[in-house]
Amino acid sequence: MKFSLSTEARLAQLAQNYPPGRLKGAVIPMLMYCQDEVGYITPELAQEVATRCGVSTLEVEEVVGFYTMLRKQRMGKTHLQICTNISCLLTGGEELYEHACKKLGIGHNQVTEDYQISLEEVECIGACSWAPAIQTNYDFHHHVTIEKLDQIIDSLRTK
Amino acid sequence: MADLVTLTVNGQPLRAAKGTLLIDAAKQAGINIPAFCYYEGLSLQAACRMCLVEVEKTPKLQAACTLPVAEGMVVRTESEQVVKARKTTLEFLLANHPLDCPVCDKGGECELQDMVFRYGAGESRYTEVKHHVDEQQWSPVVYYDGPRCILCYRCVRVCDEGMGVGALGVTNRGASSLIVPNKGDHLDCDECGACIDICPVGALTSGTYRYQTRPWEMEHVGTVCTHCGDGCKTTLGVRNGEIVRGNNRDRSGINGDFLCVKGRYGFDFSSHPERLQSPLMRINGQLQEVSWSAALVAIGQKMPAIKAAGGKIGVVGSSLSTNEENYYLQKFARQGLGTAHIDHQRSGDVAGLIDALAGRTNALATTDELYTAKAVVVIGADLSQQHPFLAYQIRANCRHHQAAVYTITSGPVRETSIAKKAVLAPSESATLSQLRSLAEDLKQHAEVVIVFGDIIKGSLVRELVEFGNSLGVKVKYVCLVDYVNSRGAVDMGVDPRLLPGFKPAPTAGMTLPEMIASPDLAAFWVVGSNPLEKQGLASSNAFIVVQDMFLTETAKRADIVLPSASLYEKNGTVTNGTGQVQRLKKAASVMGAKTDLDILGLAARAIKLDGLGAANAEKIFDEIRSSVRGYNVPLPVIATGGAPLTAPLNGRVDVQPQPELIRSAQDTLFTSGTLGRYSKMLNSVMEAPGKLYGK
Ligand code: SF4
Ligand code: SF4
Ligand code: SF4
Ligand code: FES
Ligand code: FES
Numbered sequence: 139m140k141f142s143l144s145t146e147a148r149l150a151q152l153a154q155n156y157p158p159g160r161l162k163g164a165v166i167p168m169l170m171y172c173q174d175e176v177g178y179i180t181p182e183l184a185q186e187v188a189t190r191c192g193v194s195t196l197e198v199e200e201v202v203g204f205y206t207m208l209r210k211q212r213m214g215k216t217h218l219q220i221c222t223n224i225s226c227l228l229t230g231g232e233e234l235y236e237h238a239c240k241k242l243g244i245g246h247n248q249v250t251e252d253y254q255i256s257l258e259e260v261e262c263i264g265a266c267s268w269a270p271a272i273q274t275n276y277d278f279h280h281h282v283t284i285e286k287l288d289q290i291i292d293s294l295r296t297k
Numbered sequence: 298m299a300d301l302v303t304l305t306v307n308g309q310p311l312r313a314a315k316g317t318l319l320i321d322a323a324k325q326a327g328i329n330i331p332a333f334c335y336y337e338g339l340s341l342q343a344a345c346r347m348c349l350v351e352v353e354k355t356p357k358l359q360a361a362c363t364l365p366v367a368e369g370m371v372v373r374t375e376s377e378q379v380v381k382a383r384k385t386t387l388e389f390l391l392a393n394h395p396l397d398c399p400v401c402d403k404g405g406e407c408e409l410q411d412m413v414f415r416y417g418a419g420e421s422r423y424t425e426v427k428h429h430v431d432e433q434q435w436s437p438v439v440y441y442d443g444p445r446c447i448l449c450y451r452c453v454r455v456c457d458e459g460m461g462v463g464a465l466g467v468t469n470r471g472a473s474s475l476i477v478p479n480k481g482d483h484l485d486c487d488e489c490g491a492c493i494d495i496c497p498v499g500a501l502t503s504g505t506y507r508y509q510t511r512p513w514e515m516e517h518v519g520t521v522c523t524h525c526g527d528g529c530k531t532t533l534g535v536r537n538g539e540i541v542r543g544n545n546r547d548r549s550g551i552n553g554d555f556l557c558v559k560g561r562y563g564f565d566f567s568s569h570p571e572r573l574q575s576p577l578m579r580i581n582g583q584l585q586e587v588s589w590s591a592a593l594v595a596i597g598q599k600m601p602a603i604k605a606a607g608g609k610i611g612v613v614g615s616s617l618s619t620n621e622e623n624y625y626l627q628k629f630a631r632q633g634l635g636t637a638h639i640d641h642q643r644s645g646d647v648a649g650l651i652d653a654l655a656g657r658t659n660a661l662a663t664t665d666e667l668y669t670a671k672a673v674v675v676i677g678a679d680l681s682q683q684h685p686f687l688a689y690q691i692r693a694n695c696r697h698h699q700a701a702v703y704t705i706t707s708g709p710v711r712e713t714s715i716a717k718k719a720v721l722a723p724s725e726s727a728t729l730s731q732l733r734s735l736a737e738d739l740k741q742h743a744e745v746v747i748v749f750g751d752i753i754k755g756s757l758v759r760e761l762v763e764f765g766n767s768l769g770v771k772v773k774y775v776c777l778v779d780y781v782n783s784r785g786a787v788d789m790g791v792d793p794r795l796l797p798g799f800k801p802a803p804t805a806g807m808t809l810p811e812m813i814a815s816p817d818l819a820a821f822w823v824v825g826s827n828p829l830e831k832q833g834l835a836s837s838n839a840f841i842v843v844q845d846m847f848l849t850e851t852a853k854r855a856d857i858v859l860p861s862a863s864l865y866e867k868n869g870t871v872t873n874g875t876g877q878v879q880r881l882k883k884a885a886s887v888m889g890a891k892t893d894l895d896i897l898g899l900a901a902r903a904i905k906l907d908g909l910g911a912a913n914a915e916k917i918f919d920e921i922r923s924s925v926r927g928y929n930v931p932l933p934v935i936a937t938g939g940a941p942l943t944a945p946l947n948g949r950v951d952v953q954p955q956p957e958l959i960r961s962a963q964d965t966l967f968t969s970g971t972l973g974r975y976s977k978m979l980n981s982v983m984e985a986p987g988k989l990y991g992k
Contacts, residue, residue: 181481196466196479203468203477 139186145175149190161191165201169208178209206260214249214256216294218242219273222259225266230283234270235259237284241291255294304370319361320348323374330374331383331412333497334449335362338553338693339458342450346386347412350374358382380416387418390447393427393472394498401445403499405512406546409447430475435484437504437981438562439493443475446500452476452492459555461681461692461711462486476500487966488982489685490561494544494554505562505978506534506542515541518884519549519938521871522560523617523864524969526644526778527552527664527686528873530938531560533865533884540564540865540885551664551877551940557685559969559979564865566975567885571847573860574889584848584858589891589899592857597903599840599856600634600820604904608819610636611812611839614791615825615893616644616780617972619869619881621917622893623782623789624797624925625909626824629897631796633906634822637806640793641786642826644779644961645874646754648787651799652950653762654774662746662773663875663942668694670773672701672742674735676761677728677752678777679989681711682965684874687748687775688712701742705731708990725752729760736768744771751777755956778874779962780970781864785872788925788943794952798926801952808958824893825861827851827971844896849971859900860890867892869914870935877940878930965989 141149148171156164168187169179176183179202188195202208220226220235238257239245249256265271268280272287279290300315306323313322320330321337333345341363349358353371358379361372373379390409398404413419430443450467453476457463464479464486478484493501515534522529522543530550534542543561548554566572576592577584603610612630614623623641630639654660667673667690680688692715694700701717704710705728713719718738722728739745745768753761758776765772778784790797793806809828812818818836823829824844829851834841843855852858864871865884869892872878891899898912910916921928930941962970965987967979979985 194463194479196463196477199477200466200468204470 139182141172141175145171153190159192162193162197165191165193165198166205169198169202173208177215178212206258211247212249212253215254216274217256217258218291218294219258219260219263221261221263221265221269221271221273223262225262225269226271229269231270234272234282234284234287237287238291241288255291302366302368302370304366304368304372306372307374313366315366317366319350319359319364319366319370319372322366323361323372328374330361331415332362333408333412333447334451336451336454336495338697339451339454342454345390345447345449347383349379349382349386351376351379383412383416384418387413387416388421388423391418391421392423393444394447395427395444401499402502402507403445403496407499408497428473433482434504435478435482436486436488436983437978438488438490438558439478439484440502440504440507441476441478442500442502445498446476447498448474448476449497451495451497452501455491455495456486458696459689459692460487460489460491461688461715465492483983485984487681487685488558488562488984489556490544490558491555494546494556494561503562505565509541510534510536518882519545520865520882520884521781521873521879522556523781523972524559524563525557525684525686525964526780526783526874527684528781528871528875528877528879528940529556529560529686530879531556531564533564535884538886540567549938551873551879552686552689555686555689558966558982559685559973559976562978563969563973563976565978566846566972567863567865567887569847569975569977571975572887572890573846573848573852573858574887575860577848577852577855577858579856584853584855592859593899593903595857596842596900597905600900600904603819603840604634606819609807609812609815609817610634610638610820610822611807611809611815611818612636612639613809613812613821613823613826613828614639614641614786614789616641616778616783616786617825617864618782618893619864619867619871619914620782620785620789620878620921620928621869621914622824622897623786623791624921625894625897625912625917627790627797628909629901629906630822633901633904633909634820637802637804638793638812639791639806640809640812641783641791642809642828642962643787643792643955643959644783645751645776646758646954646956646959647776647778647784648792648795648799648950648952649754649758649954649956650762650774650776651945652952653759654945655949656947658944658947660773661876661942661945662748662775663877664690664873664940666746666773667691667748667775669698670694670700670744670746671698672703672739672745674703674705674732674739674745674747675710675712676705676732676747676749677707677722678748678750679706679708679710680748682987682989683750683961683963684777685966687777687874691715701738703735703738705735706990708992710990725757728752729757729764732761732764736764740768740770742770744773746773746775748775748777751959751961754959755954757956775875777961779964781873782871784874784876785870788872788876788927789921794955795950797921797924798928799946799950800926801950805953808955810958823851823855824897829854830971842900844893846890847971847975859896861896862887862890862892866890867894867914869894870918872943873940876943876945878928878935878943879940880935880938963989 188198222231334342348361351373432442529552575586578587818839820840827849841855843852926946927943967985967987
């Protein structure tokens with residue numbers, strides 16, 4: 139499996155962070171970078187990462203099964219994650235999540251028909267001080283209100 | 298001794314070596330600390346929290362399975378707090394566990410059942426709906442029932458570390474974790490069943506045994522696996538005379554709880570529908586069922602006439618019958634029928650090795666030594682395929698003692714991945730030169746065991762031993778042989794050049810190929826062997842008698858076929874490839890079949906051969922012990938299931954080397970000569986018939 143030049147460059151850079159023969163430690167970031175390009179972890183992708191890191195495909199599958207951030211189904215171009223853990227819950231996180239469900243017509247771990255946006259209800263994303271917080275791919279949004287959420291979703295749709 | 302520490306467990310003072318885990322130290326003193334995830338010999342997991350104990354001056358309960366003993370430690374393993382913690386752990390484990398023990402395959406042998414029985418967690422505060430996932434079949438051998446799994450990871454570790462396969466993994470997280478096979482929805486593995494037997498609960502079950510019976514309805518008979526030459530002890534579960542299970546959960550015998558797919562599941566040939574249950578006699582060109590007396594009468598008429606006329610009689614012994622049977626067979630041939638033509642299908646140059654080692658004692662390695670030697674060299678064998686137990690010992694040696702492994706093979710083998718040096722040698726001559734190139738490496742180790750396959754034979758054995766001598770370190774050898782009693786057959790003199798105990802025969806008889814090619818062979822007596830699988834006899838009117846379990850190609854050509862019992866249906870002893878003698882115990886019985894020994898006894902009487910002595914296994918073993926050099930092994934050791942090494946004789950074995958006759962059948966993990974064809978289980982796995990050297 140081959141990736142785009144920019145992903146390949148990222149992977150090459152990544153590999154340099156590990157001593158030779160110890161690429162096992164690179165499995166998680168490598169999966170993340172590859173997922174960024176492919177959208178989700180396909181069986182071929184898991185196998186490719188296994189080969190590149192010198193571990194068995196089964197070991198890679200174990201990692202993929204363990205971390206919810208690694209996904210086995212195709213998700214949206216933007217993956218919208220809404221925290222409903224304690225701090226966010228107290229400041230309206232659940233309402234945000236329900237609003238997003240209604241607005242997008244999808245539920246937890248589902249994706250819109252055009253594969254533009256997918257939704258996930260997540261546990262604490264470490265932004266409690268600025269609760270309620272949400273995440274679009276790698277970007278954080280703080281003190282989110284229903285209006286702000288509408289704006290974010292609308293801007294994603296027009297992109 | 299400076300490295301001993303003193304501690305107190307339940308008020309009892311103990312001493313244990315520094316670094317010992319508390320759970321082991323307690324066990325040595327007879328104090329049993331319960332455990333699910335801890336398993337002796339495997340890496341530590343500390344996942345189940347069953348082994349929690351109270352350690353004074355430590356605020357929290359400690360996991361005894363990962364806690365090394367320390368000087369002055371004061372431990373309580375059954376205090377009120379500990380018992381309460383265990384009960385809570387069990388309550389958690391049972392929260393999602395099905396409570397249908399009466400229909401669970403593991404019922405009666407389940408460690409979870411036993412623990413709950415001991416600590417009680419009869420009431421649950423958990424009222425939510427249980428999380429269900431469906432049972433899955435991963436192969437003809439392995440089934441997985443997720444909800445029963447208590448996530449101890451024993452299966453994952455035994456497959457990865459013990460077997461070196463790594464076919465099992467874990468997916469998801471926390472309470473929804475599940476064990477998964479390496480190929481998504483199925484397994485591609487050794488199909489050894491180690492994971493099934495090590496599972497403390499009924500989460501993993503075997504296609505062979507599941508829902509066949511209850512454990513208490515079986516009789517458990519410890520005997521020796523009838524397949525390869527490694528000689529693993531297998532404990533057969535027998536119900537109504539039929540074998541329904543093979544395992545070795547009590548970890549006794551040379552192999553502990555190791556068994557490969559053949560030892561664990563390859564017993565089903567015993568009740569195969571094609572088992573012969575009546576003698577057959579050729580009448581008007583057709584083999585027809587006849588009574589034992591009719592068959593014996595025919596033999597009693599034919600054989601004395603051939604003998605009296607001085608006709609050539611060829612006798613072929615078996616690598617699957619006992620020492621007693623082989624010993625009696627050579628007597629039957631030499632003293633009884635008066636023929637020197639006796640042989641078997643040879644698979645390793647044992648005689649050559651014993652000859653090359655003349656003058657040296659203690660030069661043959663046992664299976665234990667493969668686990669303790671500092672260095673092991675494997676030459677010309679795909680050990681994990683051909684000798685799974687020896688390979689397991691070497692892997693364990695690497696894990697536990699960091700042994701150095703060297704391989705010289707014609708292609709990649711499993712041992713390559715753990716080898717310090719793995720060299721490829723395409724030919725026989727390259728093999729020895731590659732070995733020589735390892736000399737400097739090998740000299741670094743205090744003791745080296747060299748394991749070699751059929752590629753080293755004849756003069757090469759002598760060269761190998763000379764090389765070993767030149768190293769200046771302690772070197773021991775293992776000459777690999779194919780089957781359960783291939784070694785015993787040579788030791789017992791089923792060889793035209795050798796009497797029992799490697800004594801040269803006064804006149805060497807014909808070899809097996811010579812018998813087959815002899816145009817004037819008058820009689821051909823074959824015991825448990827298939828020499829005519831691919832060729833007929835050159836002699837067209839030889840009288841052929843075959844003792845076998847099945848109508849093999851050889852049996853089909855016979856004049857008389859006598860149905861014989863398998864190794865699982867008889868008593869006696871066998872000698873494994875490393876020269877260790879072990880006792881068999883009769884497990885099953887098949888109507889109509891007789892042991893080869895009984896058959897030979899009856900035949901001797903029918904032919905009126907005198908002076909052969911009683912065809913009684915115990916009496917013959919006594920005779921072997923007193924008359925066969927090297928076999929004076931201690932009886933109590935044998936009787937209690939030990940595996941003493943036969944002391945090999947110390948002088949030259951002055952016979953003609955016949956390297957061209959030595960050829961391993963190259964069985965894989967999933968084949969076992971002619972016998973393997975009759976095991977449905979072995980043939981039903983996707984991996985069968987397997988391949989060697991990754992080809
Ligand atoms: S049967 Fe043996 S090789 Fe296969 S998964 Fe179980 S332990 Fe591993
Ligand atoms: S399947 Fe059995 S051995 Fe494997 S983790 Fe589950 S309970 Fe333990
Ligand atoms: S390694 Fe050999 S003796 Fe042991 S169980 Fe397997 S076939 Fe039988
Ligand atoms: S609880 Fe939402 S970010 Fe921590
Ligand atoms: S045995 Fe100690 S935690 Fe499982």
